[in-house]
Amino acid sequence: MPVKRLVVGCIAAILMVCLAASIFFVGHAQSLPAPTIDRVGFPAGYKDTFHLLYTFDNYQNRQIRKVYGNDAAASVNPGQVFNFPYGSIVLFESYTVQEDSAGEPVLDANGRFIPVNLTTIFVMRKEQGFGTDYKEASKWRMGVRFVPARRHHCNTPSSTGSCALCHLTGGSLSLSAVSRNVGAQWDYMFRPDLYFGSGSGAVPKGVMQHYVFVPSAIHAQSGDTVTVYNYDELIHRIVADDGSFDTGVMNAGASFTVKAGAAGTIISYHCTIHSRMKGSIIVDDPPLVLGITALAFSPSTVRIGSSFSAAFTGSNITDLTYFDLRYRTPGSTTDQEALNWQRGVSGSHAVPAGTAPGTWTVTGARPHQNSADHSGNFSPLSVTLTVSP
Numbered sequence: 001m002p003v004k005r006l007v008v009g010c011i012a013a014i015l016m017v018c019l020a021a022s023i024f025f026v027g028h029a030q031s032l033p034a035p036t037i038d039r040v041g042f043p044a045g046y047k048d049t050f051h052l053l054y055t056f057d058n059y060q061n062r063q064i065r066k067v068y069g070n071d072a073a074a075s076v077n078p079g080q081v082f083n084f085p086y087g088s089i090v091l092f093e094s095y096t097v098q099e100d101s102a103g104e105p106v107l108d109a110n111g112r113f114i115p116v117n118l119t120t121i122f123v124m125r126k127e128q129g130f131g132t133d134y135k136e137a138s139k140w141r142m143g144v145r146f147v148p149a150r151r152h153h154c155n156t157p158s159s160t161g162s163c164a165l166c167h168l169t170g171g172s173l174s175l176s177a178v179s180r181n182v183g184a185q186w187d188y189m190f191r192p193d194l195y196f197g198s199g200s201g202a203v204p205k206g207v208m209q210h211y212v213f214v215p216s217a218i219h220a221q222s223g224d225t226v227t228v229y230n231y232d233e234l235i236h237r238i239v240a241d242d243g244s245f246d247t248g249v250m251n252a253g254a255s256f257t258v259k260a261g262a263a264g265t266i267i268s269y270h271c272t273i274h275s276r277m278k279g280s281i282i283v284d285d286p287p288l289v290l291g292i293t294a295l296a297f298s299p300s301t302v303r304i305g306s307s308f309s310a311a312f313t314g315s316n317i318t319d320l321t322y323f324d325l326r327y328r329t330p331g332s333t334t335d336q337e338a339l340n341w342q343r344g345v346s347g348s349h350a351v352p353a354g355t356a357p358g359t360w361t362v363t364g365a366r367p368h369q370n371s372a373d374h375s376g377n378f379s380p381l382s383v384t385l386t387v388s389p
Contacts, residue, residue, distance in 0.1 A: 032161035032168070032175070035133035039157075040125045043070070046091055050074075053090075054194040056201040057097075057113040062105060064095040064113050067195075078196045078251070084187050086127055094120035102375040111202050111225025111257070122163075124189075134164045197253025202227040204255070206279070208236055208271075213279030220260040226281050229255045236277065241268040290367040291315040292323075292379040301386040302351050308385065311346040317367050319344040324366040326378050330358025330387075340371055351387060360385045 043050065050068035058065055073088035084090075095115040098106040105113045167188040169179040186192055194201055206218045206228040213228070220226050230236055230250045238247040238256055244267075247256040258267060260283045271277035292314040302308045312323060325341040328334065342349075362385070364378030 032134045032165050034161035035157045037157060040123050043089055054201050057203050059203050062097055064097055064115050065092050067092040084126055088126040090124045092122050093118055193253030197251045199229055199253045199255040200227055204229050207231040211274050211277055216279050218281045219284050220281055222260055222263050222283055224260040226258045226260060227255050237272045238269050239272050288316040290317055292365050292367055295362060295365060295381055295383045297385045303388050304351050304353060304355050307348055307350045309346060309348050310342060317345055321367050321369060322371050324374055325362060326364035328361045330356050335363055339374055355387055357387050357389050
């Protein structure tokens with residue numbers, strides 16, 4: 001039987017820069033030989049003629065990926081062991097997402113990422129003989145990347161070797177005897193189980209694997225959307241102990257979603273097929289909101305070599321609370337920050353030699369319970385400390 005070969009076509013778009021390798025594969029030190037002619041093309045009107053296979057929230061890259069397939073690609077099923085028929089065309093759109101001040105994706109009411117801009121489109125096509133130019137056994141061909149905002153292709157077929165390498169090895173791996181053809185087990189496609197199992201594509205809060213829920217108890221806040229995937233190699237059927245939901249039979253890749261209720265609620269569930277599989281969602285009390293209303297220095301005028309005390313007042317702050325300080329040195333209009341400047345609502349501080357004399361102004365303070373967490377906002381303050389020689 002002749003060896004089937006792969007060529008993968010990435011028609012893609014990157015708003016900022018056009019890289020020689022796909023954005024999937026930044027960091028590759030190795031690439032494969034690649035074709036010089038684009039035989040993949042761009043399927044105009046794909047939104048009207050293709051099937052939306054799944055929508056995937058990519059936490060690592062802060063992206064939403066919508067994956068489409070033509071009739072041939074959408075006809076595949078688990079019984080075909082991930083063997084997409086020739087003539088399959090798979091396309092994915094990549095979107096940037098809304099992020100909060102800490103760079104975390106903002107979720108909508110259904111617990112999904114919120115799209116901002118369509119930045120990149122990639123296309124893969126599977127045909128007989130596609131792949132010869134990559135010099136490796138595979139079945140698909142990559143196209144060139146397409147930039148929607150600029151309405152032009154961003155690279156050439158000869159630069160798609162990085163795309164092919166990643167689909168061949170299943171990730172950012174150099175080609176070796178171990179990594180070669182790792183991707184063959186899923187026909188060089190990523191996450192087809194989301195399509196076969198109708199998984200939501202949301203970021204998971206838990207999974208089923210090896211006959212257990214991981215974690216066995218999921219902690220959530222009131223109103224959170226909790227998504228749990230079946231990452232096992234067999235079917236499960238999950239039912240709430242109180243009968244509030246029944247997932248039906250879940251194939252590999254399937255997911256179920258639960259909306260967390262009021263604080264203090266515990267939602268327990270179990271698998272009706274495997275009696276020892278039990279899990280729960282514990283709805284925690286909302287986290288305390290730390291607030292600062294004032295800062296007082298005593299004394300407010302100090303000499304170099306002496307010391308002073310600082311006392312914070314506010315809400316939910318304790319002797320375990322850390323305080324970051326935002327301040328300006330004498331004569332400056334530029335804010336600087338001192339992280340973990342004090343722990344506890346009050347503390348003593350020395351004025352060491354070399355301290356600039358004059359008026360030091362505190363313009364804000366930020367309380368936090370974790371010494372490594374500096375993601376919150378500063379509470380505005382206007383407090384002065386005068387240092388004399």
